[in-house]
Amino acid sequence: MQQEIVEKIKNDPKYQELVSNRSRFAWILSIIILVIYYSFIMVIAFAPQTFAAKIAEGSVITIGIPIGILIIVSAFVLTGIYVWRANSEFDSLIDQIKEDIK
Amino acid sequence: MNVAAILMFLIFVAATLGITYWAAQRTKTAKDFYTAGGGITGFQNGLAISGDYMSAASFLGISALVYTSGYDGLIYSIGFLVGWPVILFLIAERLRNLGKYTFADVASYRLSQTPIRTLSAFGALATVILYLIAQLVGAGQLIQLLFGLPYWMAVVIVGALMILYVTFGGMLATTWVQIIKAILLLSGATFIALGVLYSFDFSFEKMFTEAIKVSGEAIMAPGGLVNNWFDAISLGIALMFGTAGLPHILMRFFTVADAKEARKSVFFATGFIGYFYILTFIIGFGAIVLISKNPEYLTGEGGLIGGNNMAAIHLSHAIGGDIFLGFISAVAFATILAVVSGLTLAGASAVSHDLYANVFRRGKVNEAQEMKISKIATVVLGMIAIGLGIAFEKQNIAFMVGLAFAIAASANFPVLFLSMYWSKLTTRGAFIGGGLGLLTAVVLVVIGPIVWVAILGNEEAIFGSKYPALISVTVAFVGIWLFSILDNSKRAEQDRAAFEAQDIRCQTGIGAEGAVTH
Numbered sequence: 001m002q003q004e005i006v007e008k009i010k011n012d013p014k015y016q017e018l019v020s021n022r023s024r025f026a027w028i029l030s031i032i033i034l035v036i037y038y039s040f041i042m043v044i045a046f047a048p049q050t051f052a053a054k055i056a057e058g059s060v061i062t063i064g065i066p067i068g069i070l071i072i073v074s075a076f077v078l079t080g081i082y083v084w085r086a087n088s089e090f091d092s093l094i095d096q097i098k099e100d101i102k
Numbered sequence: 103m104n105v106a107a108i109l110m111f112l113i114f115v116a117a118t119l120g121i122t123y124w125a126a127q128r129t130k131t132a133k134d135f136y137t138a139g140g141g142i143t144g145f146q147n148g149l150a151i152s153g154d155y156m157s158a159a160s161f162l163g164i165s166a167l168v169y170t171s172g173y174d175g176l177i178y179s180i181g182f183l184v185g186w187p188v189i190l191f192l193i194a195e196r197l198r199n200l201g202k203y204t205f206a207d208v209a210s211y212r213l214s215q216t217p218i219r220t221l222s223a224f225g226a227l228a229t230v231i232l233y234l235i236a237q238l239v240g241a242g243q244l245i246q247l248l249f250g251l252p253y254w255m256a257v258v259i260v261g262a263l264m265i266l267y268v269t270f271g272g273m274l275a276t277t278w279v280q281i282i283k284a285i286l287l288l289s290g291a292t293f294i295a296l297g298v299l300y301s302f303d304f305s306f307e308k309m310f311t312e313a314i315k316v317s318g319e320a321i322m323a324p325g326g327l328v329n330n331w332f333d334a335i336s337l338g339i340a341l342m343f344g345t346a347g348l349p350h351i352l353m354r355f356f357t358v359a360d361a362k363e364a365r366k367s368v369f370f371a372t373g374f375i376g377y378f379y380i381l382t383f384i385i386g387f388g389a390i391v392l393i394s395k396n397p398e399y400l401t402g403e404g405g406l407i408g409g410n411n412m413a414a415i416h417l418s419h420a421i422g423g424d425i426f427l428g429f430i431s432a433v434a435f436a437t438i439l440a441v442v443s444g445l446t447l448a449g450a451s452a453v454s455h456d457l458y459a460n461v462f463r464r465g466k467v468n469e470a471q472e473m474k475i476s477k478i479a480t481v482v483l484g485m486i487a488i489g490l491g492i493a494f495e496k497q498n499i500a501f502m503v504g505l506a507f508a509i510a511a512s513a514n515f516p517v518l519f520l521s522m523y524w525s526k527l528t529t530r531g532a533f534i535g536g537g538l539g540l541l542t543a544v545v546l547v548v549i550g551p552i553v554w555v556a557i558l559g560n561e562e563a564i565f566g567s568k569y570p571a572l573i574s575v576t577v578a579f580v581g582i583w584l585f586s587i588l589d590n591s592k593r594a595e596q597d598r599a600a601f602e603a604q605d606i607r608c609q610t611g612i613g614a615e616g617a618v619t620h
Contacts, residue, residue: 003603005612006602006603006606009606009610009612010602010606015606015609015610018609018610019609022609026191026192027191027192029187029191030187030188030191030192033184033187033188034188036184037180037181037184037338037342038335038338040180041177041181041328041334041335041337041338042331042334044177044324044327044328044334045328045329045330045331045333045334046331048323048324048325048329049323051173051323051324052319052322052323052324059307060307060310060311060314060322061306061307061310061322062173062322062323064173064176064322064323064324065173065176065322068173068176068177068180069380071180071184072179072180072183072376072379072380073376075183075184075186075187075372075376076369076372076373076376078187079186079187079190079368079369079372079373080369082187082190082191082365082369083190083365083366083368083369086195086362086365087362087365087366091362094610094611097610097612098610098612101612
C-alpha cells in the first residue's frame with residue numbers, strides 16, 4: 001500500500017469511526033463470553049455443588065444443565081449479534097472508505 | 103461384519119472420489135489447491151469448519167464422556183465451543199484480510215520471512231502430525247471393530263484415500279468431503295437424539311430420572327473433570343487459544359471470498375457445533391439408560407463391547423437396528439477421512455508454501471513448481487502419518503491431542519495474535535517468544551502426569567497438571583513482549599514501521615486477496 005493512501009485512510013474520520021467502534025464492540029463481546037465461561041468454570045472448580053441444586057421441587061434436573069445449555073446458546077447468539085452489526089454498520093463504513101480513496 | 107455399513111461406506115467413498123475427480127478438473131493454480139479458489143460461501147465454510155471440529159474423536163469421545171461421567175461431558179463441550187465467538191470477534195476478519203494461503207502468511211506479513219515462517223511452519227506441522235496420529239490410531243481401532251478389518255489395513259485405507267483426495271482435489275475436494283460428512287453426521291446424531299427422546303416420550307425429566315436410576319445422582323452435577331483453579335483456567339486457555347491456533351481450521355478462512363463471508367462462516371460454524379454438542383449430551387444420557395444394562399452390548403465383565411467410546415455406536419443400533427448402525431458406522435468412517443484430509447492439506451501447505459516457496463526459495467518460485475512440491479509433500483506426509491499410525495497402535499496416545507492444542511495455543515496463536523494487534527512486535531520478539539512457548543508446552547507435557555507417569559512409568563509427575571497452557575501461553579506472551587521491546591535492531595524499526603499499512607489492510611480489507619471465478 002502506498003504511503004499516500006495510508007495517510008489518506010488514516011486521516012479519514014470514517015476510518016477512525018470504524019476502528020474505534022468495531023474494536024470497542026469486539027472487545028466488549030469477547031469480555032462478555034470470557035466472563036460467562038470463566039464464571040462457569042470457576043463455579044465448577046470452587047463450588048461444584050452449586051450446580052447440583054434442582055431446578056424445581058420434585059424435579060431431578062439440576063440447574064447446571066440449563067446453565068450449560070444457555071452458555072452454548074449464548075455463544076451462538078453473541079456471534080449472531082456481532083455478524084448482524086458488522087454486516088450492516090461496519091461494512092457500509094468500509095464501503096464508504098473505499099469510495100473515498102477512489 | 104455389517105453388510106449395511108460396508109455398503110454405505112462404499113457409496114460414500116465412491117461419491118467422494120467422484121467429487122475429487124470433479125475438483126481435480128477445477129484445481130489448476132496454487133490458489134485453487136490451497137483455498138479452493140477462494141469461492142466457498144460463508145454457509146458452506148461454516149459447515150466445513152464445524153466438520154473439521156466434529157471429529158470422530160469428539161463425536162464418540164464426548165458422548166462416551168457423558169455416558170461415563172454425565173455432566174462433565176457438557177463442561178468439556180462448552181470449553182471447546184467458547185473459543186469460537188472469540189475467534190470471530192478478534193481474529194476471523196483480520197485473518198481473511200491479511201492472509202493468502204496459510205496462517206504463516208499473516209504471522210510473517212510485516213516480519214522477516216525466514217525465521218517467522220519457519221517457526222510457524224514447525225508449529226503447524228507439529229500440531230498437524232500429533233493430531234493426525236491421534237486420528238489415525240483412533241480410526242484404525244474403530245474400523246477394526248466396526249468392519250472387522252485388521253488394524254494396519256484400516257490405517258492404510260484411510261491414509262490412501264486421504265492422500266488421493268488432497269493430492270488430486272486439493273482444498274475444493276477436501277472442503278466438499280467435509281461438508282457432506284458434516285451433513286451426514288449432524289443428521290445421524292439428530293436421528294439418534296430424537297430416537298432417545300422418543301423413547302422417553304420427549305420428557306427430559308423422564309430421561310434424567312431413568313439415567314439416575316442406572317448411574318446415580320452424581321452424573322447430574324460436576325464431577326472430577328476440573329477440581330482446582332489451575333486446571334480450570336489452564337484447560338480453558340488451551341481450548342480457547344488452541345482452537346485459534348489450529349492450522350487446518352485457520353486455513354479455512356482463506357477459502358471464502360472476503361471478510362464478510364469469513365464472519366458468516368464462524369456464525370454458522372458456532373451454531374452447528376453448539377447444536378452438535380447438545381445432541382451428544384442427549385446421546386450420552388440415552389446410552390446410559392438404553393444400552394448400559396442391555397447384555398447385547400456388554401462384555402462378560404459388564405463393560406461395553408469395544409470400550410466406552412462405542413456408546414454412541416451401540417446406541418444407534420438400539421435405536422435404529424442394523425441398517426442405522428451401518429449408517430452411523432459409515433458416518434464415523436467418513437468423519438475420520440474428512441478430518442485427516444483437512445489436516446494433511448494444512449501440513450502440506452506448511453511444507454510447500456511456507457518452507458519451500460517462501461523460506462527455501464525466498465519467494466522466487468513459479469506456480470507449477472509450488473504445486474508439484476505441495477503434492478509431493480501431501481504424499482510424503484500421508485505416508486509418514488500411515489507409518490506412525492501403525493507404529494503407535496499399542497501406544498498410549500492420550501497426550502497427543504492435548505499436546506497439539508497446547509502447541510497451537512502457545513506457539514501459533516501468540517505470534518499470530520500479536521502480529522495483528524501489537525504495533526511494537528518485532529521479528530526477534532516473535533521468534534524467541536513463540537519458540538519459548540513451543541518449548542515450554544512440549545517440556546511440561548513430557549514431565550506431566552500423562553507422559554512422565556503413565557507412559558514413562560515414573561512414580562510422580564514433575565509438573566502436576568495435565569494442562570500446561572496457562573504457563574506456556576504466559577511464557578510465550580511475556581517472551582514476545584520482552585524480546586520485542588528490547589529489540590533495537592534495524593529490522594525491528596522496519597517491523598514496527600510496517601504496522602500502520604498492515605493495520606489498514608486488516609481493518610478494511612483494502613488490498614486483500616480476492617476470489618477467482620471459474
